[in-house]
Amino acid sequence: MGKLILVRHGKSEWNLKNIFTGWTDIDLAAEGIEEAKNAGEILKRNTIEIDICFSSYLKRAIRTAWILLETAEQMHVDTRYHWKLNERHYGDWQGKNKEEVRNSIGEDYFLNVRRGYDTPPPILSKEDERNPKFDPKYSRVNPSVLPLGESLKDTSKRVVNYFFEAIAAQLAKDRTILISAHGNSLRALIAHLEHISTLDIEKVEVNTGVPHLYEFDGNLNILNHHRLK
Template sequence: MSTLVLVRHGKTEWSSQNRFAGWADAPLSATGIQEARGAGHALAAAGLRFDRAYTSYLSRAVRTLEVILDELGQGAIPVERSWRLNERHYGALQGFNRAKMALQYGNDQVAQWRRSFTAEPPALPEGDPRLPSLDSLYAAVDPALLPRTESLQQAAERVGLWWHDTLAPALAGEGRLLVVAHTSSIRGLVRQIEGLGDDAAASFRIATALPLVYTLDDRLQVLDRQELAEGWSGRVRQFINKHKPGKRISWI
């Protein structure tokens, strides 16, 4: 058996401003750091330990992982970063307030970009300073692979490649692995783990800093799945995540 824990990063300063983050490096807020500490406490209380951890190139996920490992007293374990674990790229919407984009493009259109599995937001134009190909963080990545926008499907496909190339082999045997990433990249992993269809994948949500724990057999089939919600704050985030309004409310 192997253990895989998926954690979405903590709340960011941009989330309180209701802005599209995507690949922008929105920092954790003070609340997000506290949420990350809570995730570490929950994992420690459950007796979970890890052999290796993975995260994205974005600081909100990297910092969340650092706080969790510090709470676990496991700051020395190997950590691997991959751009394929980044959040979905929101194209030209990135950095803008969600409600304002709903007013500009129409609520239904923005809801379609956010929740449809195949819809792509408007792409970043050539020369836009927000392009990943212009960011030194991605200097080692083939520019042809870096997106200017992404649908949920495209984000899931790049994460699927990482699952098959990196995570699935590492889970062989009795691996104990921790992944701290983003809603869309975790959605892509859950799609692989649970065999979700397009509609189920598009509707998948995960609350900030609530560990999702999988126990897998030798064929990577799910034996157990549980969400660790420690304390009042964790239970509130869990409740809100499960009762969010549907697809038509684009700014939620």
């Protein structure tokens, strides 16, 4: 049986300050480090042995994976990183306080972008310093595929594409996989795995540091899924 454990990174400094983060590479806050340790303890308690760990390119997810594996005494696990697991790119909202954005644009538009499926945030200009092409981490990625602001639908395309590119075959071989990623990149993946409609995905929230286990048959049908405790 293939097993997939999804975990959203522990709280970052900008989560605590209520600032839109997206692709901004903000590290874990002390509270987030504790959440990652707790997630590792949960894996240990459930005697889950990871075969392959996947993380985004962002340090809050990477550090969560490292701390979790260390706590679970599984630091040897093959860990692979990919930008396609990054958080949704929040465009021009990145670096802005969520409450101030809500007050300036109104509740409806705010919620459409933040929790809806196909409304993107304001897109960055190509010359904006927040364009990922200026970040050396993405120097090997064709700039034309790097986002400047994404709807959840845009995020879903790259995340689901990576799932089939790198992860699905491992699950079909009955491997146990850990993915350390982000609130919205995981919402996109969960919507795909659980066949959640573009309307119902608005209500799905992914909490920080809480591991969620999915078990699959050989045809990648979900047999069951639940939060690990």
